Amino acid sequence: MTTHVTSGVRSDDMIGSGQEGTIGDQxxxxxxxxxxxxxxxxxxxxxxxxxxxxxxxxxPFFLTERNFANLLTQAATLVMLAMALVFVILLGExxxxxxxxxxxxxxxxxxxxxxxxxxxxxxxxLVVSLLSGVLIGAFIGFFVAKVGIPxxxxxLGLFLGFQGLQLIIIGxxxxxxxxxxxxxxxQNSNLPEWxxxxxxxxxxxxxxxxxxLDRRRRTRAGVVNRTIAILWIRLAVIAVVGGVIVGLLNxxxxxxxxAVSGVPIVVPITLVxxxxxxxxxxxxxxxxxxxAIGGNAEAARRAGIKVVGIKWAxxxxxxxxxxxxGVFSASKVGSVDAAFGRDIVLSGVAAAVVGGVSLxxxxxxxxxxxxxxxxxxxxxxxxxxxxLPGGVNFLVTGGVLILAATVDAVSRVRAGGALSRR
Amino acid sequence: xxxxxIELTAVTKSFGPVSVLKGVALRARAGxxxxxxxxxxxxxxxxxxxxxxxQPYDTGEVRFAGELVSLSNPREASRLGIEVVYQDLALCDNxxxxxxxxxGREETVLGTFDEGEMERQASETLRxxxxxxxxxxxxxxxSLSGGQRQTVAIARSVLKSAKVVILDEPTAALGVAQTxxxxxxxxxLADSGVAVIMISxxxxxxxxxxDHINVLYLGxxxxxxxxxxxxxxxxxxxxxxxxxxxxxxE
Ligand SMILES: Nc1ncnc2c1ncn2[C@@H]1O[C@H](COP(=O)(O)OP(=O)(O)O)[C@@H](O)[C@H]1O
Ligand SMILES: [Mg+2]
Numbered sequence: 297m298t299t300h301v302t303s304g305v306r307s308d309d310m311i312g313s314g315q316e317g318t319i320g321d322q323x324x325x326x327x328x329x330x331x332x333x334x335x336x337x338x339x340x341x342x343x344x345x346x347x348x349x350x351x352x353x354x355x356p357f358f359l360t361e362r363n364f365a366n367l368l369t370q371a372a373t374l375v376m377l378a379m380a381l382v383f384v385i386l387l388g389e390x391x392x393x394x395x396x397x398x399x400x401x402x403x404x405x406x407x408x409x410x411x412x413x414x415x416x417x418x419x420x421x422l423v424v425s426l427l428s429g430v431l432i433g434a435f436i437g438f439f440v441a442k443v444g445i446p447x448x449x450x451x452l453g454l455f456l457g458f459q460g461l462q463l464i465i466i467g468x469x470x471x472x473x474x475x476x477x478x479x480x481x482x483q484n485s486n487l488p489e490w491x492x493x494x495x496x497x498x499x500x501x502x503x504x505x506x507x508x509l510d511r512r513r514r515t516r517a518g519v520v521n522r523t524i525a526i527l528w529i530r531l532a533v534i535a536v537v538g539g540v541i542v543g544l545l546n547x548x549x550x551x552x553x554x555a556v557s558g559v560p561i562v563v564p565i566t567l568v569x570x571x572x573x574x575x576x577x578x579x580x581x582x583x584x585x586x587x588a589i590g591g592n593a594e595a596a597r598r599a600g601i602k603v604v605g606i607k608w609a610x611x612x613x614x615x616x617x618x619x620x621x622g623v624f625s626a627s628k629v630g631s632v633d634a635a636f637g638r639d640i641v642l643s644g645v646a647a648a649v650v651g652g653v654s655l656x657x658x659x660x661x662x663x664x665x666x667x668x669x670x671x672x673x674x675x676x677x678x679x680x681x682x683x684l685p686g687g688v689n690f691l692v693t694g695g696v697l698i699l700a701a702t703v704d705a706v707s708r709v710r711a712g713g714a715l716s717r718r
Numbered sequence: 719x720x721x722x723x724i725e726l727t728a729v730t731k732s733f734g735p736v737s738v739l740k741g742v743a744l745r746a747r748a749g750x751x752x753x754x755x756x757x758x759x760x761x762x763x764x765x766x767x768x769x770x771x772x773q774p775y776d777t778g779e780v781r782f783a784g785e786l787v788s789l790s791n792p793r794e795a796s797r798l799g800i801e802v803v804y805q806d807l808a809l810c811d812n813x814x815x816x817x818x819x820x821x822g823r824e825e826t827v828l829g830t831f832d833e834g835e836m837e838r839q840a841s842e843t844l845r846x847x848x849x850x851x852x853x854x855x856x857x858x859x860x861s862l863s864g865g866q867r868q869t870v871a872i873a874r875s876v877l878k879s880a881k882v883v884i885l886d887e888p889t890a891a892l893g894v895a896q897t898x899x900x901x902x903x904x905x906x907l908a909d910s911g912v913a914v915i916m917i918s919x920x921x922x923x924x925x926x927x928x929d930h931i932n933v934l935y936l937g938x939x940x941x942x943x944x945x946x947x948x949x950x951x952x953x954x955x956x957x958x959x960x961x962x963x964x965x966x967x968e
Contacts, residue, residue: 311841312854332861510834513827517834519841579830584813588821591810598772598808599822600792658812 315522322526333707337664339700340651344671351678358681362549365560369483371673372562373625377640378647378665379573380617383610385648386577386590388657389440389447392641393454397432397615398622399637400458401425403465405623406472406632418476426619433615437608447611455641463634471633474626482565483627486558492542495564499538500531502571562624566666569617573662586610590657646693647672650700654708671696721784722747723913724769724800724882729778731764738764739775740937744915746882751904751914753924753945756934757957762917763805765934766884769915770802771795798882801875805886805917807867811860815852816840818859819874843877844869847903865896872903876912883907884915889923901927921950935959 314325330338352359377394384391391397402425407413409421416424432454439450466472474480487495504527511521542559550556577583585606588596597603625640626632645655651668653660672693679689722745731739738761746752756762767773769780771789780787782798789795795802809818816833819840825832840855849869852862859867868888875883888904889897905927908914918924924931925945933941933956941956941963955961 311844311849311852312856313837313841314854314856334858513832514834514837517832517838519834519837575830581824581826584817584821584824584831587812588810588817591812592808594806595808595810596821598770598792598802598804600796601822658810 313520315520317523319523319525319529322522333709335652335703335707336661337652337667339703340664340667340671343650343696344667344674347671347674347678351674351681355678355681358678360549361544361547362551363677363681364544365486365549367670367673367677368545369560369562369628370677371670372483372560372566373621373628374640374643374647374673375566375666375669376569376621376624377618377644378651378669379570379662380614380621381644381648382653382660382662382665383573383586383614383617384447385645385653385655386586386657386660387607387610388590388593388655389607389611390451390645390655391436391447391611391614391618392451393432393436393458394451394614394618394621394644395637395639395641396455396458396462397429397637398618398625398640399462399632399635400432400465401428401619402622402626402632402636403462403634404428405626406474407465410472410475413472418478422479422623425622426616429616429619430612433612434608436615437611440611441604441607459634459638462636466632466634468634471631473631479623479627480630481627482562483560483624486545486556486560487564488558489546492546492559495559495567496535496538496542499567500535503531503534562627569620570662570666573617577662582606582609587658590659592658643672643693644669646697646700649704650696652700652704654704655701656708668700720747722781723783724915725779725781725784726765726769727779727781729765729768729775729780731761731768731773731775738937739768741778742934742937742939743942744932744939745942746913746915747930748881748913749908749911750929751908751916751927753928753931754915754917754934755919755921755924755931755953755957760934760957761937762934763886766802766886766915766917769795769800769882769884771800772802796878799878799880800882800884801878801880802884803868803871803875803886803888805890807871809859809867809871812858814858815844815855815862815870818870819843819877821874823878839877840873843873847873847876847906849873849903851899863896864891865893865899868892868896868900869903872900872907876907880912882913882915884917886917887919888916889918889920897923921953924953925950933957933963941965 357363380394381391405421405425408416408424409418436447436450436454439445440447507527514521545559546557548555548557577586585596585601588601589603589606593603622637625637647669648660648665649655649668650671651664651666653664675692675696676689679692724744724746726742726744728741728743729739730741742765744765754762754765764773768775769789771792771794774790780789787798810821813821816836820836825835837855844852844855851866851869859870862870872883885904888900892900901923904914904916916928928945931943931945931948931953932939933953935956943963943965952961956963
């Protein structure tokens with residue numbers, strides 16, 4: 297009758313972990329999860345390809361190397377902003393001020409760094425504007441986590457207030473050109489050809505290295521590893537897709553005598569943020585607690601998690617990454633004015649939702665938001681090529697958003713989430 | 719007999735003008751199931767929230783294995799080995815079984831999760847409790863049945879070798895078969911040397927597993943009796959206030 301709860305159990309007696317079996321079993325388990333409503337970014341990826349095919353039929357310009365590079369740099373700002381928002385959306389919160397936060401920070405940057413302004417060293421100015429992001433995030437976090445005001449209200453207030461602050465910093469009607477070649481280079485210069493390939497090789501090596509570290513840890517613990525074939529397939533997919541993308545971008549896409557080629561510099565920067573952010577969310581306590589709070593804040597609190605601190609940090613990360621998206625945007629547009637960043641935040645939220653991040657909190661990943669942002673960017677880009685009236689873009693984007701939210705709601709019911717939510 | 723692992727003396731708790739616990743005493747011993755019964759609103763949940771450090775008592779003494787302790791926050795309670803399985807199961811639907819079992823105390827190497835180690839320990843713990851209903855420890859909790867969720871919640875407290883496990887209405891939402899499984903689990907838990915405090919409305923369940931029964935009535939402990947020395951109709955009397963207990967200390 298006596299049971300020693302710590303007694304060792306042979307591994308063949310253990311309860312499964314879903315990692316057992318052949319590729320066939322794994323594929324079946326994956327399909328089962330899909331049917332169960334855990335679709336992740338799959339609908340968005342499918343949507344991206346459908347749209348891409350549609351636009352390449354409708355416009356001869358869509359499927360050109362030039363437009364492809366253009367699409368990536370157009371999307372970069374939205375990708376970064378959507379990834380920023382994931383950190384608070386996972387908590388079940390929202391940051392409507394993320395766009396104007398980037399506006400305030402970039403206004404600060406141009407006023408500090410420009411020769412016509414304070415002529416400060418640009419690196420220092422950049423650090424100051426990133427720090428202003430941290431500070432703004434901490435400010436929001438204080439009101440949301442500590443005072444307990446809904447983030448919708450706090451950040452809506454800031455959305456209005458920061459437009460005024462931005463106007464004061466930059467002066468009404470003011471417009472500052474970005475003068476620093478380093479900032480302009482982010483969106484307008486490219487890696488050398490070998491740089492693109494090196495980037496891809498590094499990605500493959502990092503994926504491989506992390507997978508093997510994981511497998512070693514699991515082996516040491518005595519639990520089953522997924523069949524290694526899955527890893528090779530994943531690496532092969534990255535190699536092929538990445539290879540095609542780098543190959544395309546390394547083609548000459550210049551229109552005049554000047555050759556233009558290579559992976560835009562913004563791409564590796566975005567990938568590094570995606571990688572580090574995913575590491576944080578998937579493999580550290582901080583990340584796990586964000587998901588836990590988004591899933592059931594009371595459970596998290598009872599488990600001894602410092603909910604206030606985690607929320608605080610998440611808002612700080614969101615605002616800081618929003619400033620990074622502002623840097624991308626300033627680099628692309630080439631200037632900063634009093635309206636900079638004002639109109640983008642809802643597209644950022646839409647991107648996250650389209651990619652499969654749940655506004656209810658607790659579900660979604662950075663890569664989902666990035667894919668969602670690419671879907672929205674491809675709509676803007678493709679419709680732009682078709683010379684349709686401006687309103688169509690908004691109509692289509694809105695329709696896609698509602699479609700994505702419906703997919704989210706339906707899959708939540710399938711996953712049993714809606715039933716057990718209080 | 720040896721010192722009880724938990725001994726409360728004259729604890730009180732008020733919410734504003736409402737006095738919910740009016741000087742309550744409670745003892746729990748290792749290896750025993752100590753039942754806590756009482757009508758709705760008697761103060762059972764409030765009493766255990768104090769033990770969990772979630773909602774500290776206003777006044778009174780808490781002794782842990784004879785030592786005076788202050789349970790001012792959940793960390794303190796958890797450090798002593800007091801774990802609570804709440805009525806509204808404190809699980810995160812969006813996380814899997816392993817993630818829920820380790821929530822708040824994950825195993826890490828160099829700041830990143832050691833998923834393999836956590837998976838093995840979770841699996842072993844479930845096995846040691848003879849849990850057979852769970853297929854994969856990587857299932858999302860949202861996909862589990864009520865009994866399975868209760869099992870995960872109990873296993874979670876066992877995982878870090880809790881000395882005291884408090885269960886708030888563990889069988890309230892369960893069908894017959896699942897109730898049976900959970901009660902067997904509760905008994906195994908106590909037999910392994912844990913002090914189990916179980917809140918329940920269901921006297922059949924209480925008489926099936928408890929060694930000792932405590933009755934709370936409007937914020938006062940009106941009876942504390944060995945299961946073998948009482949019967950169902952007496953306990954009902956204590957719960958409803960229609961019968962007065964003549965036994966031991968108040
Ligand atoms: N946080 C609170 N604020 C105010 N009153 C409370 C609070 N928690 C419990 N109570 C009151 O205390 C009494 C006892 O509640 P509870 O401990 O949940 O009883 P039980 O679990 O025995 O049904 C009830 O009357 C309830 O309304
Ligand atoms: Mg209760």
